[in-house]
Amino acid sequence: MTSRSTAAQSGTKKGAAVSTRLAGIDAARGLALLGMMATHLLPTFESDAALTPTWIGLTFSGRAAALFAVLAGIGLALSTGKQRPLEGSALSAARRGIALRALVIAVVGLALGGLDVNVAVILVHYAALFLCILPFIGLRLKALCAWAAGWILASPVIAFLLRPWLMAADPPLQLNHNPGWEDLSTPGQLLGDLFLTGYYPVFQWIAYLLVGLILGRLALSAAVVPVLLLAGGTAVAAFAKVLGTAAMEELGGRPALQALLTDPDYPLDSLLQVNLAGVRQEGSWWWLAGSAPHSGTTLDLLHTSGVAAAVVGLCLLIGRLGEWLDLDLLLPLRGAGAMTLTLYTAHVCVVASFHLKPLPAGWTEDGMYVAHAALAVLIGMVFAVLKWRGPLEWLGHAANQVGRHQPARIR
Numbered sequence: 001m002t003s004r005s006t007a008a009q010s011g012t013k014k015g016a017a018v019s020t021r022l023a024g025i026d027a028a029r030g031l032a033l034l035g036m037m038a039t040h041l042l043p044t045f046e047s048d049a050a051l052t053p054t055w056i057g058l059t060f061s062g063r064a065a066a067l068f069a070v071l072a073g074i075g076l077a078l079s080t081g082k083q084r085p086l087e088g089s090a091l092s093a094a095r096r097g098i099a100l101r102a103l104v105i106a107v108v109g110l111a112l113g114g115l116d117v118n119v120a121v122i123l124v125h126y127a128a129l130f131l132c133i134l135p136f137i138g139l140r141l142k143a144l145c146a147w148a149a150g151w152i153l154a155s156p157v158i159a160f161l162l163r164p165w166l167m168a169a170d171p172p173l174q175l176n177h178n179p180g181w182e183d184l185s186t187p188g189q190l191l192g193d194l195f196l197t198g199y200y201p202v203f204q205w206i207a208y209l210l211v212g213l214i215l216g217r218l219a220l221s222a223a224v225v226p227v228l229l230l231a232g233g234t235a236v237a238a239f240a241k242v243l244g245t246a247a248m249e250e251l252g253g254r255p256a257l258q259a260l261l262t263d264p265d266y267p268l269d270s271l272l273q274v275n276l277a278g279v280r281q282e283g284s285w286w287w288l289a290g291s292a293p294h295s296g297t298t299l300d301l302l303h304t305s306g307v308a309a310a311v312v313g314l315c316l317l318i319g320r321l322g323e324w325l326d327l328d329l330l331l332p333l334r335g336a337g338a339m340t341l342t343l344y345t346a347h348v349c350v351v352a353s354f355h356l357k358p359l360p361a362g363w364t365e366d367g368m369y370v371a372h373a374a375l376a377v378l379i380g381m382v383f384a385v386l387k388w389r390g391p392l393e394w395l396g397h398a399a400n401q402v403g404r405h406q407p408a409r410i411r
Contacts, residue, residue, distance in 0.1 A: 022078070024226075024316035027330040029071045030337030030380065031311060034373050035064030037347055040119050041369040044274050051267050057274035062293025065122060066304035067311055068340075069129060069205055073212015074312065076130075080137050083217055089406060091138045097403030098137070101396045102130035108345055108392060113180030117352035120277075123344075124179040125200040132202060133209040141217045148210035152301045155204045156288055159196055159296060164282045166192045173197055199277050204296040211305045215312060226320065229313030237306030244291025244299040248272060253286040260284060335380030339390030343376045 044057030080086050080094045109123025136147060166173040173192025175183060183190045195203045218225050248254040258268045260283050271279060277294035281287035291299035315330065322329035336343055350372070359368065383390060389397060 023328075023330050023334045024220075024319040025071060025074055025078070025312065026335075026337035027315040027319065027333035028067065028308075028312050028337065029340055030333035030335070030377075031315070032064050032067040032071065033336055033340045033343060033376060034333075035060040035067070036122075036344070037372050037376070038369060039064060040347070040351055041372060042365055045270060051270040053270055053274045061274045062300070063304055063307050065200065066205075066208055067308045068122070068126070069208035070212040070215070070305060070308035071312070072126065072129065073133065073209035073214075074216035075212075076133065076137060076209070077213045077216020083141075083219060085138045085140060085217070087138060093404040093406050095134045095137060095403075097400035098130055098134060100399035100403040102127040104392070104396045104399045105130070105341065108341065110179060110181050110184075112345065112348050113178040113183070115178075115348065115352040117178075117348060117355050119178075119348055119351055120199040121178045121348060122200055123341075125194055125198065125202050125205070128194050128202045129205055129209055132206050133213070136210060136213060139213075141214065144210060144214045144217065148207060148214055151204075151207040151210055152298055152305075155207060156297045156301070159201060159203055160281065160285075160288055163196055163280075166197055167280065167282075199294070201296050204301060207301050208305060208308070211308070215309060220316060223320070226313040226316035229309045230317065231313075233306045233309030233311075233313060235306070237303050237310060240291050240299045240303035240306060244289070244297075244303070247286075247289035247299075251289075253289050256284055256286045331381055331384060332377045335382070335384035336376045337380070339380055339383055339393050341392040341396065342390030343379065345392060347372055347376070 038056050039060050042056045043054055044061050046052040046054060076098065077085075080091070085091070086094050105123050106127035109121060109125075109127060112121045112123060136144065139147070169192075171189065173189050174197040175189065175193040179190060179194065179198075195201060215229065220226070248257075254268060254272065261268055261279070266279065272290060272292040274292075275294050276290075276292040281295065287295070288297050289299075290297055291303050293300065293304075315333070319330050354368075359365075
């Protein structure tokens with residue numbers, strides 16, 4: 001949900017490559033938006049006693065939101081020097097701009113937090129991630145790789161050790177709702193939830209933005225890079241998922257964890273496949289061995305980061321194919337992806353208007369999703385063709401420009 005990617009438009013081959021590269025990033029962001037809409041509107045579990053996972057849950061849960069976060073890191077890299085990170089006063093100005101844009105996102109997120117809606121709104125967490133990543137913006141590729149590897153390995157362990165302490169507080173440092181304006185009066189509880197006990201734990205999710213910065217610092221316009229992202233991301237994602245499944249099913253992880261869960265309404269087998277958020281992962285080191293969506297483990301971070309890299313590579317390849325065919329194959333996705341903050345906000349507001357109310361006569365959950373997705377694609381295409389920014393993207397861009405402004409020095 002970052003602002004529209006921009007590039008200098010020219011008739012040169014280099015200009016076309018830059019335009020195609022940015023279109024691919026926007027398209028991946030549009031795909032992430034549609035995936036999150038699917039998890040909001042369509043069931044991720046069947047309504048049977050075993051809570052059998054649906055294909056929506058198996059496909060999008062955990063992956064769509066992580067893709068958003070990785071793309072945020074890519075966007076930040078592209079706006080701060082691409083392969084050569086900014087330095088000195090330019091870097092400081094960029095950091096100010098990012099911080100002010102994060103403030104806009106946080107304000108929108110806190111406003112949405114006041115709605116009665118069965119959606120885990122990501123925006124406040126997203127804004128916190130932007131602020132947390134500021135110290136890393138100026139790092140070069142090797143340093144970023146070292147930080148990302150360390151964060152993926154260490155942050156789940158640290159979070160595992162800290163969560164019981166936070167939950168033992170009175171009251172527990174967990175909100176159990178979307179962050180809203182009223183939560184600013186209890187900053188300790190708000191920060192504990194944002195960083196460690198909430199649905200999108202910022203502490204572990206910093207890894208996604210670090211991965212995104214790495215991808216954004218690559219030569220994305222080079223022909224081989226998208227292929228490497230697709231192949232490498234797929235391999236990493238498959239390796240992490242296979243290893244996590246083996247730990248749970250063959251090495252004894254799932255029986256050990258099942259013994260800790262006494263609530264029959266939460267069948268562990270299904271949760272491990274779709275969504276482990278809401279389950280208190282404490283009492284056994286086995287919680288760190290899985291790759292379940294929204295578990296925040298090392299293997300979960302690796303799997304979802306790999307999926308994100310593969311999706312980005314695929315979108316970049318489709319963009320290059322469209323350029324070769326002289327067709328804008330990415331337009332339906334890149335249009336929505338260039339204004340995800342606006343479309344996501346509108347989507348959450350519409351979902352809130354139907355919360356705990358029957359669907360209109362003749363409507364089904366599938367129909368509601370198709371309507372949301374189709375409108376997002378249509379509106380995005382119109383804005384893309386007209387070269388407009390979304391309303392909230394305009395605000396974010398304006399805030400960024402204010403932060404980046406450097407008064408002329410008087411000599």
